[in-house]
Amino acid sequence: MDEVDKIIMHQLHQVDATIEPTEELDGFTPEQVVRAVSGCLAEIRPDLQLPRTLPGGAMAQRFGVASSLAQGCKDSGYRGDIGYQTFLYPNAVELRRLLMFLIEQLPRERQTTDDGTSGKAQSLSHRQLLQRQIRKELTQQLKTPWVPQFARSVGNRKSLGCSSLGIEFRPNINLSIPSANPEERTKEQQQYFDQQAPNLFQQTASSSVDLIASVLHKNELDRWGQVLPDSVLLFVGSEEPEAPFIVTSTTKSPASAEEEVSPLQELSNQVQELRIQCENLLTERKSHAATLAALKLRETKATEEIGRIQPMLKLNERTSLVLADSEENLTKLESLLKTTQSKSQTLTQQWQDYRKPLLETLETLKTAKGAQEVQGIRNSIEELEQELQAKTQQHNELNATLQSASQSLAPRKEFTRRIFEFIGNIRKQRGAIYKVLDDTRQLQKQLNVVGAQLQRQFNYTDDLLFQSAKHDLHAKRAYKLLAQLHSNCSELVECVSLTGNVTKQTRELEVQIDGEKLKNVLTNLQKITGDIQKFEQHIQELQGQIRALEHPNAGS
Amino acid sequence: MATSPGKSPALDADPEPSGLLSATVVAGLRNLGAIISPPLTKLLIANSLKLTLHPDATIAPVPEIYASNAACAKQSEYAVVTLYALATKHGWDGLYLRQQLEQLALDTGAVDELSRVYEDNRKELVLRQLQLGHGFPHITDIQWRIVCDVKSSTSDCSTGVAHFHINLGNFRPSSGERVTIVEFVCNAEELQSLINRLKEIERHCNQMAVA
Numbered sequence: 001m002d003e004v005d006k007i008i009m010h011q012l013h014q015v016d017a018t019i020e021p022t023e024e025l026d027g028f029t030p031e032q033v034v035r036a037v038s039g040c041l042a043e044i045r046p047d048l049q050l051p052r053t054l055p056g057g058a059m060a061q062r063f064g065v066a067s068s069l070a071q072g073c074k075d076s077g078y079r080g081d082i083g084y085q086t087f088l089y090p091n092a093v094e095l096r097r098l099l100m101f102l103i104e105q106l107p108r109e110r111q112t113t114d115d116g117t118s119g120k121a122q123s124l125s126h127r128q129l130l131q132r133q134i135r136k137e138l139t140q141q142l143k144t145p146w147v148p149q150f151a152r153s154v155g156n157r158k159s160l161g162c163s164s165l166g167i168e169f170r171p172n173i174n175l176s177i178p179s180a181n182p183e184e185r186t187k188e189q190q191q192y193f194d195q196q197a198p199n200l201f202q203q204t205a206s207s208s209v210d211l212i213a214s215v216l217h218k219n220e221l222d223r224w225g226q227v228l229p230d231s232v233l234l235f236v237g238s239e240e241p242e243a244p245f246i247v248t249s250t251t252k253s254p255a256s257a258e259e260e261v262s263p264l265q266e267l268s269n270q271v272q273e274l275r276i277q278c279e280n281l282l283t284e285r286k287s288h289a290a291t292l293a294a295l296k297l298r299e300t301k302a303t304e305e306i307g308r309i310q311p312m313l314k315l316n317e318r319t320s321l322v323l324a325d326s327e328e329n330l331t332k333l334e335s336l337l338k339t340t341q342s343k344s345q346t347l348t349q350q351w352q353d354y355r356k357p358l359l360e361t362l363e364t365l366k367t368a369k370g371a372q373e374v375q376g377i378r379n380s381i382e383e384l385e386q387e388l389q390a391k392t393q394q395h396n397e398l399n400a401t402l403q404s405a406s407q408s409l410a411p412r413k414e415f416t417r418r419i420f421e422f423i424g425n426i427r428k429q430r431g432a433i434y435k436v437l438d439d440t441r442q443l444q445k446q447l448n449v450v451g452a453q454l455q456r457q458f459n460y461t462d463d464l465l466f467q468s469a470k471h472d473l474h475a476k477r478a479y480k481l482l483a484q485l486h487s488n489c490s491e492l493v494e495c496v497s498l499t500g501n502v503t504k505q506t507r508e509l510e511v512q513i514d515g516e517k518l519k520n521v522l523t524n525l526q527k528i529t530g531d532i533q534k535f536e537q538h539i540q541e542l543q544g545q546i547r548a549l550e551h552p553n554a555g556s
Numbered sequence: 557m558a559t560s561p562g563k564s565p566a567l568d569a570d571p572e573p574s575g576l577l578s579a580t581v582v583a584g585l586r587n588l589g590a591i592i593s594p595p596l597t598k599l600l601i602a603n604s605l606k607l608t609l610h611p612d613a614t615i616a617p618v619p620e621i622y623a624s625n626a627a628c629a630k631q632s633e634y635a636v637v638t639l640y641a642l643a644t645k646h647g648w649d650g651l652y653l654r655q656q657l658e659q660l661a662l663d664t665g666a667v668d669e670l671s672r673v674y675e676d677n678r679k680e681l682v683l684r685q686l687q688l689g690h691g692f693p694h695i696t697d698i699q700w701r702i703v704c705d706v707k708s709s710t711s712d713c714s715t716g717v718a719h720f721h722i723n724l725g726n727f728r729p730s731s732g733e734r735v736t737i738v739e740f741v742c743n744a745e746e747l748q749s750l751i752n753r754l755k756e757i758e759r760h761c762n763q764m765a766v767a
Contacts, residue, residue, distance in 0.1 A: 135765055138761050138764050149696040149727055167689075168689075175634070177580055177631055178630060178631045179579075179580055179583075180579035181579075193627035195626065199629075199630045199633055200630065200633045200637060201633070204611070210611070211637065212637070212688055215637050216645070220578075222578030222579060223576075223578045
C-alpha cells in the first residue's frame with residue numbers, strides 16, 4: 001500500500017502544490033480530502049464549477065460542498081460508493097480507491113508534461129499554453145446552448161464575459177460639462193449650467209453615442225487637449241445634431257500660463273512657419289510638375305510632326321533635283337525607260353521560250369493520262385461483259401438441267417411403284433415357296449415315319465417267319481414270298497424315285513429351253529449362218545485371187 | 557492629486573494613475589460630500605451607476621440632486637462615471653481605487669461610498685465595458701429569398717435562372733433594429749460550397765476541442 005500511496009501523493013502534489021507529498025492517506029483531514037478531490041476534478045473537467053475548499057463553520061455548508069463534490073465524482077464516472085461521508089469522515093480504503101480513479105482520469109497530456117518536466121508547468125511554451133487555452137475555450141463554446149441574440153447579454157454572462165452584443169466606440173465629442181474652475185465661468189455660463197444644460201446622461205441618451213465612450217473621450221480631451229493642435233481635435237464622426245454647446249475656455253489661467261508657454265509658443269510658431277514654407281514649396285513643386293508635363297506633351301507632339309514631315313521632305317528634295325536640269329534628265333529617263341522596256345521584252349521572250357515546251361509536255365502528259373484511264377475502263381468493261389456471258393451460259397445450263405430433272409421425276413415414281421409391286425409379289429412368292437417347302441418336309445417326315453414303320457414291321461415279320469420257317473413249310477414259303485414282296489416293293493420305290501428325278505430333269509430342261517427360246521436363237525443362227533456364208537464367199541474370192549495370181553506366174 | 561493644467565501630462569513620466577483623471581473629474585469628485593450633501597452624494601453615485609450600467613433603462617428622475625447647485629451636480633455625475641470607467645479600464649481593484657481617491661484628498665464618506673459601490677458592481681462594469689469597442693460585426697441573423705430576374709437592360713425576357721438572395725446581419729443591441737452586414741446573390745452550387753466551408757470550420761473547431 002505504501003507504494004500506491006506514494007504514487008497518489010506524488011500525483012496530488014503535482015495537481016495541487018499545497019498537498020505535501022509526505023503526508024499519508026490515513027492522516028488526511030476532510031479539508032485535505034476536499035482540496036485533493038476538487039483539484040483533480042478541476043483538472044479532469046475544467047468546465048465544472050466546484051468549491052475548492054471545505055468551509056470551516058456551518059455544518060450545512062460543509063455538507064453541501066461534500067455532496068456537490070460527490071456528485072462531481074459520480075458524473076465523472078466513478079462507480080464506487082460515494083457520498084458526503086466520504087469527504088467529511090474519510091476512510092483510507094475508500095479514499096485510496098477514489099483518488100486512484102481520479103488520477104487515472106487525469107488528462108494524459110498533463111501527466112506526460114508533468115512527468116517530463118517534473119512540475120515545471122510554466123516551462124511550457126507560450127504557444128502550447130495558448131493552444132491549450134484555445135482548446136478549452138472552444139470546448140466551452142461548443143458546449144454552451146444556443147441563445148438568441150437579444151438574450152445573450154443575460155444568458156452567456158456567467159461563462160462568457162463578452163457576447164456578440166458589440167457597442168461601437170462612438171463618443172459624443174461635444175459633451176458639455178462645467179469646467180473645473182467655477183471662477184472662470186461667466187455669469188451667463190453659470191446660469192446656463194445651473195438651469196438649462198442637460199446632464200451627462202441626457203446628452204448621451206441618443207442611440208448613436210455611448211456614455212462610457214463619451215466620458216473617456218472627454219477625459220482624455222481635457223487632459224491632452226491643450227497640447228494638441230486644434231486641427232487634430234476636429235474629427236468628424238458625430239451623427240447627432242450637436243448638443244447645445246458653450247465653448248468653455250480650457251482650464252488655464254493666462255497669467256501663469258504665459259511664462260511657461262512662451263518657449264512652446266515659439267516652437268509652435270516655428271513649426272507653423274516651417275509648415276507654411278513646406279506648403280509653399282509643395283505648391284511650387286506641383287506647378288512645376290504641371291508645366292513639365294505640359295512641356296513633355298509638346299515634345300512628343302513635335303517629334304510626331306517631325307516623323308510625319310521627314311519623308312515628304314525627302315520626296316521634295318528629289319523632285320527639285322530632277323527639275324533642276326529637266327531636258328537632260330528627260331532624255332536620260334527616256335533612255336532608261338527604253339532599256340528597261342527592251343530588257344522586259346527579252347525577259348518575256350525567254351519566259352515564253354521556257355514555258356512553251358513545258359506546257360506541251362504538260363498537255364501530252366495530261367492526254368496520255370486520260371487515254372490510259374479510258375483504256376483501263378474499256379478493258380474492265382470487256383472483262384465484265386465476258387464474265388456476264390459466262391454467267392448467263394451457266395444460268396441456261398442450269399435451267400436445262402433443272403427442267404430435265406423435273407421431267408425425269410415422274411418415271412422414277414413409276415419405277416419405285418413397280419419395284420414395290422415386285423417386292424410385294426416376291427414376298428408372296430416367297431411365302432408360297434416356304435409353304436411348299438413345309439409341305440414337302442411334312443411329306444418327307446411322313447415318308448420317313450412310314451418307311452421306318454414298314455422297316456420295323458418287316459424286320460419283325462421277317463424274324464417271326466424265319467423262326468417259324470425252320471419248323472413249318474408254309475411258313476418257309478411265306479417267308480420266301482415276303483422276301484419277294486419286299487424286293488418288289490423296294491424296286492417299286494426305286495422306280496418312283498427315278499420317275500421323280502426324271503420329271504425334275506425334264507422340268508429343268510424345259511426351263512432351259514424357254515431361256516434359249518428367249519435368246520432369239522433362230523435369228524442369231526440365221527445371222528451367223530449368213531456371216532459364215534459371207535466368210536465362205538470371201539474365202540472363195542481370196543482363193544480365186546490367189547489362183548489368179550498363181551496362174552499368171554505359172555503361165556509365165 | 558490634480559494635474560495642474562499648465563503642466564504637460566505628456567512629460568509626466570510618473571505612472572501615477574490619478575494622472576489619468578482630468579481636472580474636471582477631480583473637481584467633480586471633490587464636490588461629493590462637500591458641496592453636495594452626503595445623502596445626495598449616495599443618491600448621485602447610485603443613480604450614475606445605474607445609468608452607466610443600463611443606458612436604456614428608464615430610471616425615475618431624481619430632481620433633488622439638481623435642486624441646488626445643479627452645475628456641481630452635473631459635474632459630479634460626469635466625474636463619477638468617468639472615475640468608474642477609468643478604473644474599470646485599468647483594472648483597479650477596490651483597494652487601489654480607494655488609495656487613489658484618498659490621494660486626491662476627498663471627503664472620506666464619499667471615498668467609502670465610491671469604493672464600496674465600485675467593489676459591489678465591478679463585474680457588471682467590466683462586462684459593460686467589454687462590449688464597447690470597434691470590431692468585426694457578429695452575424696446573428698440570416699434572411700434569404702429565392703430571386704429570378706424578369707427583365708434586364710440587355711434582355712427582354714427572363715433567363716429563368718433562380719438565385720439565392722442572402723442577407724447576413726445582426727440586430728443593434730441598443731435599439732433592436734436590424735443591420736445588414738453582407739448581402740449577396742449566389743446559385744445553389746455556390747451556396748452549397750459556402751455551407752461546406754462553414755461545416756469544415758465547425759469540424760475543425762470540434763477537432764481542436766477534442767484533441
